[in-house]
Amino acid sequence: METLATASEALKRCSKCGGCQAVCPLYGETQAESYVARGKIFLIKSYLEGKVELSPKMKELMSLCLLCKACVDNCPNKVPVDQLVLAARREIAGEKGISFIKKNIFQNLLQNNGNLSLAARMGYLYQHSGAQGLVRKTGLLKLISDDLAKKEGLLPKVARHPFRRQVPRVITGSRPRIRAAYYTGCLTNYVYPGTGFAVVDVLKRNGVEIVIPEQWCCGIPALASGDEASAAALARRNIETFTRAGVDAIITDCASCGSMLHDYADLIEGGEARGFAGKVMDFSQFLNDAVDFQPGDREVPLLATYHDPCHLRRGQGVYAAPRKLIRGVPGLEFQEMKEADRCCGAAGSFNLSYYDLSNRIGKRKAKNIQETGAGLVVTGCPSCIMQITHVLEQEQSPVQVMHLAELLSMTYAGEADCDLRAG
Ligand code: SF4
Ligand code: SF4
Numbered sequence: 001m002e003t004l005a006t007a008s009e010a011l012k013r014c015s016k017c018g019g020c021q022a023v024c025p026l027y028g029e030t031q032a033e034s035y036v037a038r039g040k041i042f043l044i045k046s047y048l049e050g051k052v053e054l055s056p057k058m059k060e061l062m063s064l065c066l067l068c069k070a071c072v073d074n075c076p077n078k079v080p081v082d083q084l085v086l087a088a089r090r091e092i093a094g095e096k097g098i099s100f101i102k103k104n105i106f107q108n109l110l111q112n113n114g115n116l117s118l119a120a121r122m123g124y125l126y127q128h129s130g131a132q133g134l135v136r137k138t139g140l141l142k143l144i145s146d147d148l149a150k151k152e153g154l155l156p157k158v159a160r161h162p163f164r165r166q167v168p169r170v171i172t173g174s175r176p177r178i179r180a181a182y183y184t185g186c187l188t189n190y191v192y193p194g195t196g197f198a199v200v201d202v203l204k205r206n207g208v209e210i211v212i213p214e215q216w217c218c219g220i221p222a223l224a225s226g227d228e229a230s231a232a233a234l235a236r237r238n239i240e241t242f243t244r245a246g247v248d249a250i251i252t253d254c255a256s257c258g259s260m261l262h263d264y265a266d267l268i269e270g271g272e273a274r275g276f277a278g279k280v281m282d283f284s285q286f287l288n289d290a291v292d293f294q295p296g297d298r299e300v301p302l303l304a305t306y307h308d309p310c311h312l313r314r315g316q317g318v319y320a321a322p323r324k325l326i327r328g329v330p331g332l333e334f335q336e337m338k339e340a341d342r343c344c345g346a347a348g349s350f351n352l353s354y355y356d357l358s359n360r361i362g363k364r365k366a367k368n369i370q371e372t373g374a375g376l377v378v379t380g381c382p383s384c385i386m387q388i389t390h391v392l393e394q395e396q397s398p399v400q401v402m403h404l405a406e407l408l409s410m411t412y413a414g415e416a417d418c419d420l421r422a423g
Contacts (some may be wrong), residue, residue: 001228001266004048004087011048011084013077014041020071020081025343025361026064035064037071037081044088054092062088064354066347066361067224069314086223093226106222106230111237113216117165120190123158156191156386163189163196169212171200176209178291181247183238183261183280185254186217187382195382198409199253199283205412206291213241219267220260224348228267235264239276250279251286253405255381256348258282259315282312284380284404288321296412299331304407305374306334307365307388308341309381322380322404329411335372339364346387362391369399376400378407 020037021027027036034043043061046052067082075081098106109115163184180203188196203210215238219231238261242250252258258280265277287293306326312318319341327334345351345361365388369377377392377399379385389401 001083001087001090004044004084004091007044007084007087008048010080011041011045014038014075014079015077017076019074019076023070023074023342025066025068025070025345025364026357028364029357029360034061037075037079040065040081040085040088041079044084047088054095058088059092059096062092064357066310066343066345066350068310068343068347070310070341070343073314086226089224089226090228091226093228098225098227102225102227106225106227110217110219110222110230111233113214116186116190116217117162120158120162123155123190124160127157128160156389158190159193161193163193164212164215166193167196167200167212171204171210171212173204173207173209175207177207178249179209179211179247180249180251180286180290181211181213181242181245183215183218183242183250183252183257184212185252185257185382187386188253192382192385192403195253195385195403195405198403198405199251201409201412202287202405203251205296206287206293208291211245211247213245215241218254218257218260220256221348223260223263223267232267235267235273239264239268239273242276242279243272247279249281249286249290250276251281251283253283253380253403254383255282255309255312255315256383259311262316282316282318282321282380284321284325285316285318287325287408293325295325295328295330295408297330298411298413300329300407300410301331302376303333303335303372303374304329304376304378305337305369305372306340307337307344307369307377307379307384309379309384310341310343310347312380313341318380322378325404325408326378329407332407335374337372337374337377338368340368342368344384344387344391346381346383348383351387351390358387359391359394362387363394366391366395366397370395370397374399376402376407378402378404380404 016038018038024036033039062085065085069082071081109119184196200210216234219234223231261280262277265274304326306323344365345358351358385401392399
């Protein structure tokens with residue numbers, strides 16, 4: 001991975017043209033030079049030249065980046081700004097440490113699936129025992145902080161049972177032609193099990209034997225916060241179990257996880273990490289490139305649009321496959337939205353750290369969606385689903401938000417394959 005010590009060549013490539021301003025969602029909302037790529041490059045250069053220190057302000061400005069890569073894509077010199085920002089965050093974490101809460105999340109919670117499941121269970125009980133209703137009714141969180149109350153409203157409903165606990169480890173259809181592992185990611189596992197069932201349903205119907213090994217968080221929250229050691233520890237665990245599964249491909253339904261799994265080859269040295277990363281494919285790319293995908297013939301008579309997750313379009317170069325799959329849905333009409341690949345503002349936990357800013361970015365996305373007249377917005381990242389649902393709800397919009405797998409699963413006659421649930 002890029003370090004600040006090796007970054008000087010990349011920094012020199014910035015010609016200060018300002019091309020990044022036009023595409024940076026943060027600059028679009030704030031017009032602040034320190035938020036845009038050029039400003040960040042200037043700051044990192046100043047630090048390397050000993051002109052500024054790793055101050056709390058510097059830390060704040062480095063945190064203020066969605067890592068959406070829009071600037072990299074639009075840069076005539078291809079300055080890897082997201083990698084430089086990540087390197088700066090690692091440097092800051094190394095020098096100053098990370099917060100107590102983050103440390104516990106990355107080093108204890110995410111490294112232990114039992115603890116993570118327990119935390120999800122507590123979230124479920126909070127939402128379903130009446131405690132959440134009481135907290136909201138009494139305005140308790142608002143009394144502590146208005147911001148905290150808004151963030152609490154962003155959290156989606158936690159599933160009663162995690163997805164992976166509801167399915168067998170190996171799922172075989174009638175005539176499997178390829179064996180693939182499914183990396184479910186934490187959001188599908190704990191929040192959107194319906195996406196998981198839809199992924200399995202579509203894969204099974206298209207000749208895929210699906211293996212769902214024991215797995216851990218992909219590590220992107222830790223890496224994005226500068227805690228490379230925790231991210232690497234999670235990567236090693238995932239590489240080990242998925243390598244043992246002996247599969248032809250590793251499928252993800254989450255753009256952010258997929259992008260991170262590809263990056264394991266940079267994070268961990270050795271052939272095993274490269275072998276693992278080489279097998280990672282987004283769900284849409286896998287259906288398009290690796291199997292003879294056939295949708296069902298049940299019509300979905302809706303006007304739909306598509307949001308490109310940053311980590312799918314720019315992180316993994318997947319753009320055409322989801323559109324082709326959506327257009328193939330019988331009875332569906334597709335309408336491209338304006339700025340389909342502009343970040344929705346979710347960006348991992350950015351929406352929790354900077355709620356108001358993230359919400360402003362999200363509202364632009366909501367406007368672009370609504371202008372298409374579509375009744376459905378499809379995407380390929382649970383984190384984007386969470387954010388887009390939240391901003392559309394604020395507008396009281398009737399537009400549905402759905403993962404591509406759920407849309408494709410709807411084309412098959414009958415219910416999604418529920419008999420695959422284990423016990
Ligand atoms: S577009 Fe690239 S070269 Fe131009 S200012 Fe931004 S980072 Fe520098
Ligand atoms: S990665 Fe995205 S948010 Fe960060 S500077 Fe570049 S365009 Fe702006």
